[in-house]
Amino acid sequence: MPPDLEPEPTAAPLAFELPLKGREEASGWGRRLLIAAVLAWFAILILVPGAALVRQAFAKGWQPLAAALIDPEVRRVFALSLGLAAVATAVNTVFGIAMALVLVRQRFFGRTLIDGVVDLPFAVSPIVAGLMLIVLYGPESPIGGWLDARGIQVIYALPGMVLATTFVTVPFVVRELAPILRELGEEYEQAAHTLGAGRWRTFWSVTLPSIRWGVAYGVTLTVGRCLGEFGAVLVVSGNVIGQTQTATLYIADGVESFHPEGAYAASLVLAAASFVLLVGMDALRHRLEGAREVTS
Amino acid sequence: MEAGSIFSRRRPSPELLLRGAGLSYLGVMVVLPLLAMAWQATAPGPAAFWAAVTEPYAWHALKLTFLTAFVMMAVGAVTGTATAWVLVRYEFPGRGLVNALIDLPFAVPTVVTGVMLVALYGPDSVVGAILADAGWKVIYDQPGIILALLFVTYPFVIRSVQPVLLAMDRAEEEAAATLGAGPCATFFQVVLPSLWPSILTGSALAFSRALGEYGSVVMVAGNQPLLTRTAPIHVFGEIESGNRHGALAVSAVLLAASLLILVALHALQRRGEARDAS
Amino acid sequence: MSVGPFVDVDAGPSRARPAAGPSVAFHHHRGAWPPPRVEAWRPEDGREEKNVAIEVRGLSKKYGSFQAVNDVSFEVESGKLVALLGPSGSGKSTILRTIAGLESADSGSVMLTGEDATDLPVQQRGVGFVFQHYALFRHMTIRDNIGFGLKIRGVPRAEARRRVDELLDLIQLGGYANRYPSQLSGGQRQRVALARALAPRPKVLLLDEPFGALDAKVRDELRTWLRRLHDEVHVTSLFVTHDQREAFEVSDQIVVLAEGRVRQIGPPQTLYEQPADPFVAGFLGAINVLPLRSLKAGSVGGGPEEWLDMPPAEHAEAYVRPHDLDVFAARDGKPYWPARVERITPLGGVVRLDLRIAPEHPLYIEVPRDRSNGVGFATGDEVYVCPRHINIYDRVRGSFDPVDVHRAIGLSLESGAGI
Numbered sequence: 001m002p003p004d005l006e007p008e009p010t011a012a013p014l015a016f017e018l019p020l021k022g023r024e025e026a027s028g029w030g031r032r033l034l035i036a037a038v039l040a041w042f043a044i045l046i047l048v049p050g051a052a053l054v055r056q057a058f059a060k061g062w063q064p065l066a067a068a069l070i071d072p073e074v075r076r077v078f079a080l081s082l083g084l085a086a087v088a089t090a091v092n093t094v095f096g097i098a099m100a101l102v103l104v105r106q107r108f109f110g111r112t113l114i115d116g117v118v119d120l121p122f123a124v125s126p127i128v129a130g131l132m133l134i135v136l137y138g139p140e141s142p143i144g145g146w147l148d149a150r151g152i153q154v155i156y157a158l159p160g161m162v163l164a165t166t167f168v169t170v171p172f173v174v175r176e177l178a179p180i181l182r183e184l185g186e187e188y189e190q191a192a193h194t195l196g197a198g199r200w201r202t203f204w205s206v207t208l209p210s211i212r213w214g215v216a217y218g219v220t221l222t223v224g225r226c227l228g229e230f231g232a233v234l235v236v237s238g239n240v241i242g243q244t245q246t247a248t249l250y251i252a253d254g255v256e257s258f259h260p261e262g263a264y265a266a267s268l269v270l271a272a273a274s275f276v277l278l279v280g281m282d283a284l285r286h287r288l289e290g291a292r293e294v295t296s
Numbered sequence: 297m298e299a300g301s302i303f304s305r306r307r308p309s310p311e312l313l314l315r316g317a318g319l320s321y322l323g324v325m326v327v328l329p330l331l332a333m334a335w336q337a338t339a340p341g342p343a344a345f346w347a348a349v350t351e352p353y354a355w356h357a358l359k360l361t362f363l364t365a366f367v368m369m370a371v372g373a374v375t376g377t378a379t380a381w382v383l384v385r386y387e388f389p390g391r392g393l394v395n396a397l398i399d400l401p402f403a404v405p406t407v408v409t410g411v412m413l414v415a416l417y418g419p420d421s422v423v424g425a426i427l428a429d430a431g432w433k434v435i436y437d438q439p440g441i442i443l444a445l446l447f448v449t450y451p452f453v454i455r456s457v458q459p460v461l462l463a464m465d466r467a468e469e470e471a472a473a474t475l476g477a478g479p480c481a482t483f484f485q486v487v488l489p490s491l492w493p494s495i496l497t498g499s500a501l502a503f504s505r506a507l508g509e510y511g512s513v514v515m516v517a518g519n520q521p522l523l524t525r526t527a528p529i530h531v532f533g534e535i536e537s538g539n540r541h542g543a544l545a546v547s548a549v550l551l552a553a554s555l556l557i558l559v560a561l562h563a564l565q566r567r568g569e570a571r572d573a574s
Numbered sequence: 575m576s577v578g579p580f581v582d583v584d585a586g587p588s589r590a591r592p593a594a595g596p597s598v599a600f601h602h603h604r605g606a607w608p609p610p611r612v613e614a615w616r617p618e619d620g621r622e623e624k625n626v627a628i629e630v631r632g633l634s635k636k637y638g639s640f641q642a643v644n645d646v647s648f649e650v651e652s653g654k655l656v657a658l659l660g661p662s663g664s665g666k667s668t669i670l671r672t673i674a675g676l677e678s679a680d681s682g683s684v685m686l687t688g689e690d691a692t693d694l695p696v697q698q699r700g701v702g703f704v705f706q707h708y709a710l711f712r713h714m715t716i717r718d719n720i721g722f723g724l725k726i727r728g729v730p731r732a733e734a735r736r737r738v739d740e741l742l743d744l745i746q747l748g749g750y751a752n753r754y755p756s757q758l759s760g761g762q763r764q765r766v767a768l769a770r771a772l773a774p775r776p777k778v779l780l781l782d783e784p785f786g787a788l789d790a791k792v793r794d795e796l797r798t799w800l801r802r803l804h805d806e807v808h809v810t811s812l813f814v815t816h817d818q819r820e821a822f823e824v825s826d827q828i829v830v831l832a833e834g835r836v837r838q839i840g841p842p843q844t845l846y847e848q849p850a851d852p853f854v855a856g857f858l859g860a861i862n863v864l865p866l867r868s869l870k871a872g873s874v875g876g877g878p879e880e881w882l883d884m885p886p887a888e889h890a891e892a893y894v895r896p897h898d899l900d901v902f903a904a905r906d907g908k909p910y911w912p913a914r915v916e917r918i919t920p921l922g923g924v925v926r927l928d929l930r931i932a933p934e935h936p937l938y939i940e941v942p943r944d945r946s947n948g949v950g951f952a953t954g955d956e957v958y959v960c961p962r963h964i965n966i967y968d969r970v971r972g973s974f975d976p977v978d979v980h981r982a983i984g985l986s987l988e989s990g991a992g993i
Contacts, residue, residue: 030479031386038382041375042394045447046401052416052423053408095321102318106311114319116562120326123554125508127528128547131535132329135336135544163325170325199310228405231510231528235535248407248511255411255515267411274403281403282396467709470676471767473696474703475723475774485722489713 050271057268060261068265074250077266081247084233085226088165092222096173097215101207103174104181121170129167130235133160156238161246164232169222176218180211180288217284224277227270333551337544348545356522357530358549364438364526365506368445373499376453377491383454384461401450409447410515417443436518441526444512449502456498457491464490493568500561504554625652626688627778627810628673633682635668635834642668643679644834650778650827652687653808655801657821660831661857666814667782669831673812674780675699687777702771702809706783708763710755716766717742717751723774741769744803761792768800772809781813785820797823818858822846830854849974852967855893862899862937864892866966893965893974896940901927901951902958910958913937915951927951929959 057065068074103115121129137144137154147154154160188210192202208215230248237244245253247266254263338345348354382388383395401409418424418435427434434440464487472482510528517524519533527546534543628650635643643665650656658666671677673684675696683692691699710719720741724734742748745765747758755763764784771779784800785793801824804811815821821828822842830837830845830853838850849855852863902910913929916936920926920943929937937959951957966975 034378035382035386035388038379045450046397049412049416053412056415095318098314099318102315106315117322117326119558123504123558125510125528125550127510127531128551131531131543131547132333136329136332167325224403230405230407235532248405251407251411267408270405270408278399278403465707465709467705467707468711471703471705471709474674474701476697476726478697481726486711
């Protein structure tokens with residue numbers, strides 16, 4: 001029999017576990033071929049079209065591009081796009097946080113169904129979303145008729161565009177926050193309760209700070225999608241030039257007809273904006289992962 | 297939740313208020329429009345619905361939509377899995393950049409996507425001219441639709457497969473190797489079976505997205521009845537021309553297909569969780 | 575003792591080998607495995623008695639600037655079960671993975687059953703590998719898991735089925751053939767992993783911390799089971815562990831590693847009693863290290879020189895195992911060390927005494943419970959300590975010098991234990 005052996009204090013771990021990286025497969029050629037294929041596909045699909053857009057926008061040099069961008073029409077369409085994005089994002093952020101709290105912290109009949117309903121706008125074609133709003137609020141519908149009688153026009157007007165933009169971006173904040181809230185658990189909030197903090201106080205000083213990066217990520221996604229929304233807004237806007245034309249509608253119009261320079265310039269601006277948003281999202285994701293490591 | 301009696305009050309509990317607000321919002325924003333549409337689409341009865349869907353233009357648009365989405369899904373599943381594999385498993389210059397730009401198609405407005413693709417592959421471009429010389433018409437034709445769909449759905453499969461690959465225990469592959477399996481046998485018999493659920497999830501989401509895609513497709517494909525008119529384009533045309541019922545019927549088909557996919561995915565995930573639970 | 579439901583592997587008549595019996599099949603198929611009794615087998619190339627299954631020569635491996643393995647050489651005899659023992663980061667897993675071909679060394683060679691396997695891909699080395707976290711194929715049933723290696727090698731279906739059934743019996747999981755790994759407990763999974771590795775009749779079996787992921791109790795059961803299994807099937811086995819108790823319990827031979835180097839090779843008891851250096855002495859079990867000179871200065875007579883042939887070297891240290899010390903209430907004129915009891919900790923079968931010995935050295939002793947009861951010490955008591963066996967380590971020469979203290983001071987064992 002081996003002698004009695006105690007857990008040994010002198011045998012302290014000497015070093016870290018070895019990194020598994022750098023372990024290379026033997027077949028170098030297959031690997032290189034695969035990498036090349038993947039990169040080529042990425043280039044054909046993503047990079048080169050992006051470069052083509054930049055080239056097209058600068059085709060006649062700086063001046064026409066700058067001229068197109070300071071055109072009052074272009075400024076107006078961007079202002080409208082930004083306004084719509086601001087309203088839709090604000091609404092969806094407030095209600096998105098509420099919805100995430102309800103879905104994660106509460107138990108009630110039909111919760112799973114509601115959880116699925118939140119995702120519905122992702123499954124709906126933007127065109128169909130616009131059609132839905134026409135059916136519900138259009139002049140021929142009961143609600144639309146009632147509103148029309150009181151001088152409120154929803155469809156082919158600003159309220160309809162706000163509704164359309166909001167509809168397509170409902171899921172973003174909720175979907176981003178639900179897993180974060182779930183992972184966070186209720187202990188922090190309960191700790192605040194035991195320390196005498198009321199609900200409102202707990203929300204502002206405990207819950208919200210813990211999910212702030214998640215909110216930021218959800219907001220970024222929402223803004224990006226709002227700025228880029230096309231189909232739903234197209235259907236409900238009526239596309240009245242000078243009144244209900246957003247940046248995306250302007251681009252579509254421009255390419256098809258009379259002012260391609262403006263369309264290319266606006267496209268470039270939107271593409272650049274989405275690129276900036278993407279970089280922001282990437283940074284936020286690092287934050288989120290960092291925060292997750294700290295809490296776990 | 298009703299344990300929220302830390303501060304016992306007679307007023308409705310804050311939980312209830314919150315839930316009421318959240319559900320009302322969802323009801324007004326999402327459920328109400330959906331119900332309104334479902335009601336209007338089915339009101340004229342099944343025969344009229346069937347007639348509207350099988351009317352030649354509508355039928356062709358639906359066929360084209362599903363066909364292009366299927367082709368996109370097949371190509372996207374393979375390329376997406378390969379891209380996720382390369383990004384997770386191999387070191388190479390530009391890896392960080394590619395990884396950061398994967399989500400670009402989610403961020404870029406679909407109209408801009410269309411403009412980009414036309415700028416590159418359109419008849420006025422260098423590449424488009426070369427393709428035309430070779431007898432390939434991409435833009436304003438069906439291949440253009442598939443190209444646009446591939447662009448807008450590019451991240452789905454990659455982002456779905458990537459975390460699974462990252463979390464995968466390499467020891468399973470090593471075990472297969474010690475048992476005599478070569479790289480191909482290991483990939484197809486050991487790795488792929490573990491990846492299937494995530495590939496399927498990503499592909500299904502991409503498919504659902506492709507069914508409804510409008511902005512990029514309309515820019516790239518134009519609006520040519522019986523050639524490049526997909527279902528969403530058709531719906532828009534019908535709305536414009538005042539054929540409310542035709543638009544609703546085709547919309548209902550698109551919506552039903554997307555919902556079916558969503559429900560199936562939920563079920564698949566539920567089953568997957570049940571299997572991995574123990 | 576109770577070791578769970580699967581310990582009766584060798585309880586049946588199949589023990590009387592090499593007669594016919596279900597488990598004999600392991601040795602006769604294809605001759606890939608060494609025969610059960612090493613002594614009874616002579617290699618044809620006329621090599622001497624020792625038949626080496628694994629031979630590692632001058633293995634080195636660097637990760638960046640970190641020298642994981644540094645010129646490691648050792649060999650494993652056919653049919654033996656050998657442990658690679660070392661703390662984490664000592665390079666033991668890297669060595670094992672290099673032998674399997676899962677990793678390549680910077681330099682050095684690996685021979686498997688006499689063939690140079692250094693440049694052979696892992697698929698062709700014919701090794702069985704058991705991973706710490708089982709690495710079972712999640713989407714395959716237990717049967718398909720075990721049969722994977724046979725399928726890959728194109729073994730006919732009927733034969734593969736027979737072989738899998740045999741192994742399922744061996745690991746006592748016959749009723750689980752159609753289950754999935756997630757439906758099994760950790761211990762059961764590891765037995766499946768073992769069966770899967772054994773199925774293609776590997777030349778050698780390599781196990782990487784095979785019990786590391788299991789609960790203490792299951793780990794004990796599985797250890798006993800592995801030992802018995804090995805006694806039955808006699809496949810040459812090399813396993814990695816950081817747990818010296820595990821290495822003692824299971825292996826015929828231990829290779830102690832630290833910082834990528836081999837420190838000592840030998841049978842467990844030899845290593846325990848005659849360690850080559852302080853690291854091995856400390857790693858194989860708790861040990862007290864006492865500077866001899868300060869002992870001499872602090873003790874009232876009865877210094878170590880009384881039981882040494884010659885005076886200790888300047889910086890010599892005494893290495894004493896906790897159970898190699900006796901405690902007495904009185905000195906009785908013997909050369910014992912005076913000490914003070916600081917803490918008494920009952921540990922079930924033994925009692926741990928933390929003492930402080932002149933002037934400032936903690937000393938940790940374990941005595942059987944009944945004996946300590948008889949003495950009835952309390953915290954703060956003055957007691958007398960005498961080692962039975964110590965190892966004097968000379969820092970300058972870097973060598974150990976074992977001393978049988980009892981013989982040196984003319985004590986008989988009876989008088990030492992006779993309180």
